[in-house]
Each structure stands twice: as structure tokens, then as C-alpha cells.
Amino acid sequence: MKYSIFTRTGRPLSTSDPGSRRTRPSRSRWLSTAAIATTAGLLLSGCGQEQGDSNVIDYWMWDTQQLPAYQECADLFEKENPQYKVNITQTGWDDYWQRLTAGFLADTGPDVFVNHVSRYPQYADLEVLMPLDEQEATAGQEESEYAEGLMDIWTGADGHQYGSPKDWDTIALFYNDTELKEAGVTPDELGNLKWNPQDGGSFEDMVAHLTVDENGVRGDEPGFDKDNVAVYGLGLSDPGGGNSGQGQWGPFANGAGWEATDQPLWGTEYNYDDPALHETLDWYFGLSDKGYMPKYGQFNQDDGTLSQLMSGSVAMVADGSWMVPAYAGSEEFDIGTARMPEGPNGTAPTVINGLADSISSDADDPEVAAEWVAFLGSKKCQSVVAEAGVVFPARNDSVARTEEIWTEQGFDTSAFTDPVDEGETFYLPITSHGADVTALTTPAFQEIWSDRPPSGEVLDPINGAINDLFLTEEQ
Known part of the structure; x- marks a missing residue:
């Protein structure tokens, strides 16, 4: 099987004219x-x-x-x-x-x-x-x-x-099969969900149903106690998701029409001021306010979604295909995979x-x-x-052999490969000034999750500062 990782938008793949390459920093x-400040200790220790x-x-x-x-x-x-x-x-x-x-x-x-x-x-x-x-x-x-x-x-x-x-690698949902069975949910149902930023669609309904408070009341039932949750419907760890939300909000935002930059590769303008991104983030992190997803600091952030799912603290998480071997090590319950939900634009995209x-x-x-x-x-x-x-x-x-191995372990590889075959993938941002962009955006997304301000108020000024980097470079 030959896999395609072209984006669903039919992106151009041409690169810049080598003769017009921007001036490199020293x-x-x-x-x-x-670099010296961060690595001096490593140098002195003979790394x-x-x-x-x-x-x-x-x-x-x-x-x-x-x-x-x-x-x-x-x-x-x-x-x-x-x-x-x-x-x-x-x-x-x-x-x-x-x-x-x-x-x-x-x-x-x-x-x-x-x-x-x-x-x-x-x-x-x-x-x-x-x-x-x-x-x-x-x-x-x-x-x-x-x-x-x-x-x-x-x-x-x-x-x-x-x-x-x-x-x-691509991103998909990993779920606790025991939690699904107790909730009366089938893997097929989980893999065919839709979402929107207004009410969350069938995906939020599913997250709510998989959430259980300490009294055994589900998130979609009367009397649910959002402040005392035993099992969250959706796990979350990495503070804010970095500059792309790779295993978090990224697939949702892309499904709402958001593109990180003006070009899929080597763009010179970021789009963190896009209302589609703001609406997505406000809905996504708002799941924490409803008790369906952990609040910031609820778990040790270094433990990651793997430990949340393996400990039974959450029913499902979004994570990368490179984590399949780690999830396959579960001895307490079976773990399966399902595709990310379909967004408002009719696609179920994943970052590749x-x-x-x-x-x-x-x-x-x-x-x-x-x-x-x-x-x-x-x-x-x-x-x-x-x-x-x-x-x-x-x-x-060589891909088919890995698929065979994972299928034998009980993992549905189509959750990772179908978006690739169907062209419903998008890239992580690949631009100059990547370190600067990450330094500016990481605390911003962390703030949106932890303090819950409107996303636009946080991201609009940062987006301007990021794009100024490219303007300065061209002068």
C-alpha cells in the first residue's frame, strides 16, 4: 500500500527560489x-x-x-x-x-x-x-x-x-475498553463522532457520557458532580499543546478550518489570530470547566496521557501512533484505537x-x-x-509488516492510516523562527488552559509579535 500525506487542501509543495533565500542569522x-547559557553545564561535564x-x-x-x-x-x-x-x-x-x-x-x-x-x-x-x-x-x-x-x-x-x-506518525484516540463497555459504547460509535465549537456535537456527548463522578453519576446524567470526578471522559496532559496542539486541540482546530501558517511548508505568516482557532480552543479547554476533562494541574504533567489512561483515571486520550507499544503494555484492561472526530468542515483530520x-x-x-x-x-x-x-x-x-504486528496486538491501525489514505492530514508548522514561535506560544496556550481567558485576547497580540519576526527578517 502506498501512503499519501498530502493535506486535504491540495497544498502546493514548491519551495522558495534558492536565489531568494532570506539572510541567515549568524x-x-x-x-x-x-546556547552557551543552556549548555555550559553539559560541556563542562564532557557530554x-x-x-x-x-x-x-x-x-x-x-x-x-x-x-x-x-x-x-x-x-x-x-x-x-x-x-x-x-x-x-x-x-x-x-x-x-x-x-x-x-x-x-x-x-x-x-x-x-x-x-x-x-x-x-x-x-x-x-x-x-x-x-x-x-x-x-x-x-x-x-x-x-x-x-x-x-x-x-x-x-x-x-x-x-x-x-x-x-x-x-499520526494522532488518534486511545480508549479503555472496559470503560466503553460499562458505558454501553461500541468502538464503531467512538470512531464515527462529530464535533463543533457551539455545543461540541456528538463528540462532547460521548466525552460527557464516559465521564463518571465519585458517586457513579455520568457526565450526561442529572446530579453529576463536576468537582469530584472519578473518571474523566478525555485525558489531557502537556500544558497547552505547544505551538501546534499536536496531540490536543490541533486536529479539532484544523477540522474547523484553521491552518497554522499561510503556506503548509515554509510559511511566513502565522494564523493564531484566526477566529476558528479561538472558538476551538475556548470549546476544547472549556471541557475542563464542565468536569469532562482534567483541569490544569489536576495530574502531574510529566506523567502524560499514557499514565492517565493506564491508571484508569480517564476513559480516552488523543495520542500518537508511536505510543502504540506503550499502550500495548496495559495488563489491567484492553486498550483500543479510534479515529479523531469529524469537524465542522466535514473532515476528520490528524496531524502527521x-x-x-x-x-x-x-x-x-x-x-x-x-x-x-x-x-x-x-x-x-x-x-x-x-x-x-x-x-x-x-x-x-515496509509499513504493512508494522500494521500486521499492531493488528495482532488488537490495535485498529486504520485509525492512523485512513486519514493518510484519504488526504485528511496536516503538518506541524515548518518555518523559520521556530524556537521563537514556541517560546511565545507555549505559555500562551498554557494560560488559556489554566486561567481560561478568551483565547483571542491572549493570542492576537502574540500573533502580531510572531509575524513581526518575519517582517524584520525581510527588511
């Missing part, structure tokens, strides 16, 4: 201010390995679940190329990016590393990434071999490719993301690093990743 200035041996490929990643599969890929690569050695370093998500920045600063970073779309635009602007299309081993990667659109995500504003696709392998511009031997990257994207390695059953591999010829 790499040395960036690495000598905030990186000094470079120098071009036959040793340092490969960094953050996901512990994927580490065994990629170690197997490294073993296969070394068997075919005995002159090379691959050293894999795994670091947790938060420390990973600090350590990577420290590596760029002190020339102690990796040759190859797993990259994220929320980070790579800044790295590309700062010229710390090696264009893969300029390396012999990776220049010939065939776009058709990967899920449609993945190569476009990793094509920079200058037309160069900065990442080799490794996997992709794709990780990739990038080469550092400081790699000891870029061509050697490119050979490893090419192997990571090959059928031989991607088949290993598929067999691990952790994520959807980027290659079209």
Missing part, C-alpha cells in the same frame, strides 16, 4: 548567547565525544523503544562495511536537544542524528546541517519509495534536502509528522556519514524497524 552569534576518526560514525537518537532496532541496523551495516563502526548514543528528549546544541558549539556532536521537524528549520538556517542531495550516497534517494510527501517535509526553503525519512536522519555539517567524513544515512533509509534497515513494531517505517514497502 551561527556564531546564536551559539554564543542563549560529547571529540571528533576525529572518520571510520567511526557517531549516531544520536532519543527514543529508547527504537534503539534495539537501530542497533540491529548498525550491526548489519558494519557487517557489510567492516571498515566502519557505528556508535549509537541514546539520550532522553529534553537533554537530547541541549546536548545537540552543545555539540554544535564545541564540535563534539554526532556525525548523524535523528531530527525533528520542529527543530530542523533553525538548524538549516544556521548551516549546521549537511545537504543530503550534495552527498553521493544520499543524492539518489527515490521520493517514490517513501510515504508520499515525506521528502517534501525535509526539503528546506533553499531547495536542499536536510533529512532522510525514517518513519511517520515524520522523523528523519540528518548529517551534521561538522561530520568527520560527510560521505561516510551519508553511506550510513542511506542504509538507514534502505529496505534492509526499514524492514528491521518494521519488524520491531514500534513506528510506521517511512518506506512504503
Whole structure:
């Protein structure tokens, strides 16, 4: 099966004219201010390995679940190329990016590393990434071999490719099957819901029905006590959802017609002032006011929706396909998946993301690093990743095996793949100034959830400040 990740709007995929690329910020200035402040401790503790041996490929990643599969890929690569050695370093998500920045600063970073779309635009602007299309081993990667659109995500504003696709993921609902049965709800009913910002539609009705107070009264029954809830209908953790609401409000807002930027890729204007977004957020976080969803601070935010669902504190959560193996570990009850609800515009969209392998511009031997990257994207390695059953591999010829494994575990993979097949997906924001946008929006969305002011009052002025960044850049 060949998967398409084009957005439902038929977005253009052209990139900017390389000759008109905007002026890049100074790499040395960036690495000598905030970066030093946040990474000095890591540098002093010797977080990186000094470079120098071009036959040793340092490969960094953050996901512990994927580490065994990629170690197997490294073993296969070394068997075919005995002159090379691959050293894999795994670091947790938060420390990973600090350590990577420290590596760029002190020339102690990796040759190859797993990259994220929320980070790579800044790295590309700062010229710390090696264009893969300029390396012999990776220049010939065939776009058709990967899920449609993945190569476009990793094509920079200058037309160069900065990442080799490794996997992709979408968002769906994970539910506690026991709670559904006690509520008299079937999985098919859960997967065919609709919502709107006025009254929440059948989706809010379902969330209310799955909510149970400490006296056993459901959220849609008389006498429900919203201040003493035993099981929330919908879980929520990450404060505010970052700049895109990936596993939170993002799919709802997109289903109401909101687009984060003026272009799906490399936009120069954000739309946080869109009334469709404001209405969505006011409705979404308003579920907390009704007692159907946790209030801000109700749970330890570091625990995440996984622990909320696994502990029986919530009936369902929205989460990514990369979390399937974690939810499959439930021993107390069965966990299933269902598609996100249909929005006012008649679609049931989900955000799609794709990780990739990038080469550092400081790699000891870029061509050697490119050979490893090419192997990571090959059928031989991607088949290993598929067999691990952790994520959807980027290659079209490897996805089916992961689907088989997850189906055997009782998970309906169509909740993740149908939106992809139907073109009802959208991207995380991929623009310049990503770090600045995140710094401005994260506390704003957190405030909307915690203090519940009208979303427009919080986001409109911030949106203006964000768009000013692009205006300043063009002057």
C-alpha cells in the first residue's frame, strides 16, 4: 500500500527560489548567547565525544523503544562495511536537544542524528546541517519509495534536502475498553463522532457520557458532580499543546478550518489570530470547566496521557501512533484505537509528522556519514524497524509488516492510516523562527488552559509579535 500525506487542501509543495533565500542569522552569534547559557553545564561535564576518526560514525537518537532496532541496523551495516563502526548514543528528549546544541558549539556532536521537524528549520538556517542531495550516497534517494510527501517535509526553503525519512506518525484516540463497555459504547460509535465549537456535537456527548463522578453519576446524567470526578471522559496532559496542539486541540482546530501558517511548508505568516482557532480552543479547554476533562494541574504533567489512561483515571486520550507499544503494555484492561472526530468542515483530520536522519555539517567524513544515512533509509534497515513494531517505517514497502504486528496486538491501525489514505492530514508548522514561535506560544496556550481567558485576547497580540519576526527578517 502506498501512503499519501498530502493535506486535504491540495497544498502546493514548491519551495522558495534558492536565489531568494532570506539572510541567515549568524551561527556564531546564536551559539554564543542563549546556547552557551543552556549548555555550559553539559560541556563542562564532557557530554560529547571529540571528533576525529572518520571510520567511526557517531549516531544520536532519543527514543529508547527504537534503539534495539537501530542497533540491529548498525550491526548489519558494519557487517557489510567492516571498515566502519557505528556508535549509537541514546539520550532522553529534553537533554537530547541541549546536548545537540552543545555539540554544535564545541564540535563534539554526532556525525548523524535523528531530527525533528520542529527543530530542523533553525538548524538549516544556521548551516549546521549537511545537504543530503550534495552527498553521493544520499543524492539518489527515490521520493517514490517513501510515504508520499515525506521528502517534501525535509526539503528546506533553499531547495536542499536536510533529512532522510525514517518513519511517520499520526494522532488518534486511545480508549479503555472496559470503560466503553460499562458505558454501553461500541468502538464503531467512538470512531464515527462529530464535533463543533457551539455545543461540541456528538463528540462532547460521548466525552460527557464516559465521564463518571465519585458517586457513579455520568457526565450526561442529572446530579453529576463536576468537582469530584472519578473518571474523566478525555485525558489531557502537556500544558497547552505547544505551538501546534499536536496531540490536543490541533486536529479539532484544523477540522474547523484553521491552518497554522499561510503556506503548509515554509510559511511566513502565522494564523493564531484566526477566529476558528479561538472558538476551538475556548470549546476544547472549556471541557475542563464542565468536569469532562482534567483541569490544569489536576495530574502531574510529566506523567502524560499514557499514565492517565493506564491508571484508569480517564476513559480516552488523543495520542500518537508511536505510543502504540506503550499502550500495548496495559495488563489491567484492553486498550483500543479510534479515529479523531469529524469537524465542522466535514473532515476528520490528524496531524502527521515524520522523523528523519540528518548529517551534521561538522561530520568527520560527510560521505561516510551519508553511506550510513542511506542504509538507514534502505529496505534492509526499514524492514528491521518494521519488524520491531514500534513506528510506521517511512518506506512504503515496509509499513504493512508494522500494521500486521499492531493488528495482532488488537490495535485498529486504520485509525492512523485512513486519514493518510484519504488526504485528511496536516503538518506541524515548518518555518523559520521556530524556537521563537514556541517560546511565545507555549505559555500562551498554557494560560488559556489554566486561567481560561478568551483565547483571542491572549493570542492576537502574540500573533502580531510572531509575524513581526518575519517582517524584520525581510527588511
